Amino acid sequence: MIDKILAISGKSGLYRLVARGNNMLICENLTDKRRTPAHQRDKVLALADIAMYTVDGEVPLNTVFAKAKALTGGTIAPVTLQDSADAQRAWFAEVMPEYDADRVRGGDIKKFIQWYNILIETGNDDFSEPAQEEAKAEE
DSSP states (O other), X not given: OGGGXXXXXXXXXXXXXXXXXXXXXXXXXXXXXXXXXXXXXXXXXXXXXXXXXXXXXXXXXXXXXXXXXXXXXXXXXXXXXXSXXXXXXXXXXXXXXXXXXTTSOHHHHHHHHHHHHHHHHTTOOOOOOHHHHHHHHHO
C-alpha cells in the first residue's frame, strides 16, 4: 500500500495516487480526501522510494514505519511537531537506534513523525514491503 502513497514537494500532507492524466498525476489528499493534480514540474516521491540513513547504509522508510508502529502499538507518535528537537530525536532513536545522527536532520525526523501520524490516523498502516503485497494479491 505504501507504494501508492506520495509526497509532493510544496504541498503539505500525503497523497494517494488515483489516476494518471495527460502530463500530470491525479492525487487524493489522505486527510481531507480532496483531489489535486501533480504536474510534471512538481517533485513527487512515492514513500516506498524513500530511505533513512543508518550507520550501515540505508533502511527503507516502510521498515522504519513498521518499527514505529511496533513501538507505539499502532497509535500515533507520543511526540508532537511542537515538542523540542531533542525530544523528537530521542523518540526517533528509540524507533531506530542505528540511525545516522550526522546525516538525518531534524527536519527529516519532523517529516517522519508527521507522515507516520497521518498514515496511522487515516488507516494506511500496512507497512509491508511492496513485493510482499503483490504476492498476497496473487494468492
